[in-house]
Each structure stands twice: as structure tokens, then as C-alpha cells.
Amino acid sequence: MMEKCKFIQVNSPEQGADQFYHLIKEELENDRLHVLGLATGSTMIPVYKKLTESALDFSNVTTFNLDEYVGLPASSPNSYAYFMKDNLFNKKTFKETNIPDGMASDLDTECARYEAALQNAKLDIQLLGVGENGHIAFNEPGTPADSATHVATLTESTLGVNSQYFENDEKIPETALTMGIASILSAKKLVLLAFGEKKRPALMKVLEGKVDKDWTITYLLQHDDVTIITDLDLK
Ligand code: GLP
Numbered sequence: 001m002m003e004k005c006k007f008i009q010v011n012s013p014e015q016g017a018d019q020f021y022h023l024i025k026e027e028l029e030n031d032r033l034h035v036l037g038l039a040t041g042s043t044m045i046p047v048y049k050k051l052t053e054s055a056l057d058f059s060n061v062t063t064f065n066l067d068e069y070v071g072l073p074a075s076s077p078n079s080y081a082y083f084m085k086d087n088l089f090n091k092k093t094f095k096e097t098n099i100p101d102g103m104a105s106d107l108d109t110e111c112a113r114y115e116a117a118l119q120n121a122k123l124d125i126q127l128l129g130v131g132e133n134g135h136i137a138f139n140e141p142g143t144p145a146d147s148a149t150h151v152a153t154l155t156e157s158t159l160g161v162n163s164q165y166f167e168n169d170e171k172i173p174e175t176a177l178t179m180g181i182a183s184i185l186s187a188k189k190l191v192l193l194a195f196g197e198k199k200r201p202a203l204m205k206v207l208e209g210k211v212d213k214d215w216t217i218t219y220l221l222q223h224d225d226v227t228i229i230t231d232l233d234l235k
Pocket of ligand 1: 039040041042043044066067128129130131132135136137138158162
């Protein structure tokens with residue numbers, strides 16, 4: 001199974017962003033990129049910087065983000081909607097952008113709506129980061145393989161790590177809407193970026209080559225087109 005994941009080692013996050021840029025450019029040039037799944041987190045900052053500074057044309061590309069906190073309005077600098085506007089959507093034109101609505105009055109209905117839109121659109125590429133506990137999107141340890149978009153309860157580990165980035169004394173929400181494992185694996189191509197020592201345990205789990213539901217990154221082993229871009233020497 002392991003050989004299905006292609007690892008690309010780079011020297012820096014900026015070089016990793018360059019790799020992603022070249023991959024996206026080729027897909028666009030070959031008319032293979034119409035629906036792009038996007039991610040948030042500090043890992044994505046150099047990626048979006050590279051894309052916004054490039055001449056790439058996304059005006060025919062529809063995007064779907066992985067996740068959003070419950071209860072944060074798009075005006076909150078801590079929301080993923082705000083992050084995406086600030087880092088990408090205010091600087092590049094897309095055909096359409098989608099983020100789950102964490103302010104929806106009925107969250108289960110919103111999850112079902114989002115999942116249906118996603119399945120209807122069909123993701124060509126899904127960009128991913130990884131949490132220190134191996135989560136992808138907000139699929140925390142124990143999330144089943146057949147999960148669709150759902151309301152996730154964040155673990156103490158994730159609350160601790162992610163709250164460091166929270167501004168204005170806003171409290172980090174304990175729940176989020178997230179694409180599920182099945183939603184993510186439905187993309188034709190998956191590209192995960194992981195930089196820094198804190199991500200080593202998660203990547204080592206992938207290298208072990210066994211699916212472990214307590215490290216949801218290992219579900220990527222069930223997909224046959226995965227590229228992992230990292231600055232870690234995993235040998
Ligand atoms: C959050 C997001 C994940 C992301 C992770 C890593 O938990 N829900 O999608 O991969 O953060 O963040 P960072 O890139 O800041 O390490």
C-alpha cells in the first residue's frame with residue numbers, strides 16, 4: 001500500500017509551495033483542474049502566497065474548503081472563511097468558492113448540503129495539511145473511514161495547538177464542520193503538505209503502511225494518487 005504515497009522532500013516550506021504550484025500549473029494546463037479542495041493552517045500560508053503571486057488563472061475553478069469552526073462568523077479573523085479571504089480569495093478570482101457554514105442554524109442540514117454539493121462537483125485535487133495528532137481536516141482520532149461531512153468535536157491536543165493562533169481573546173470553538181474521510185478520499189488526487197518536526201510522528205505512521213483509525217492521516221493509504229510534500233528527511 002505504502003508505495004501508493006509519493007513523497008517529495010524539499011528544503012523549506014517555500015520550496016514545498018513551489019512544488020505545489022508546479023503541480024497545479026500542470027493540471028490547469030492539461031484541463032484537469034476544475035474543482036479544487038483547499039485547506040487552512042499556517043502550512044498553507046506560503047502556498048497561497050505563491051499562488052497569488054503567480055499568473056495562474058483560476059477563473060474557471062470552483063473551490064471547496066475542508067472545514068470551518070462552529071459559531072465563528074466570517075468576519076472573525078479566527079474563522080477559516082476569513083483566513084481564505086485574507087490569504088487567497090481577495091487576491092485571486094475563482095469561479096465559485098465554498099466553505100461549510102459554521103453559523104448555520106441546523107448544522108446537520110448544513111453538513112448534508114455541503115456533502116451533496118461536493119459530490120455533485122467532484123473534487124479533482126484536494127490539498128491537505130496535517131495536525132500534530134495526525135488529523136486531516138478536522139477528522140480527529142477514531143473518525144471512521146466512511147465518514148461524510150460532519151460536526152466534529154475537537155480534541156484537547158487540537159484545541160491546544162490551534163488556540164495559539166487565536167486573536168482578540170476569542171475562545172476557540174470546541175466543534176467544527178469538516179469534510180469526512182470518505183469526502184476527502186473521493187477526490188481524484190490528494191496532495192498533503194507537512195513541514196517541521198512536529199509533523200514527523202504523523203508522517204511516520206503513513207510510512208508504517210498500515211491504516212490506523214487513531215491516526216486519520218493513514219486513511220490516505222487507501223487512495224491511489226497521494227503526493228506528500230515535506231521538508232522532513234524520513235529515511
Ligand atoms: C487545523 C486544520 C487542518 C490543518 C491543521 C494543521 O487543525 N483543520 O486542516 O491541517 O490545522 O495546521 P498547521 O498548518 O497550522 O500546522
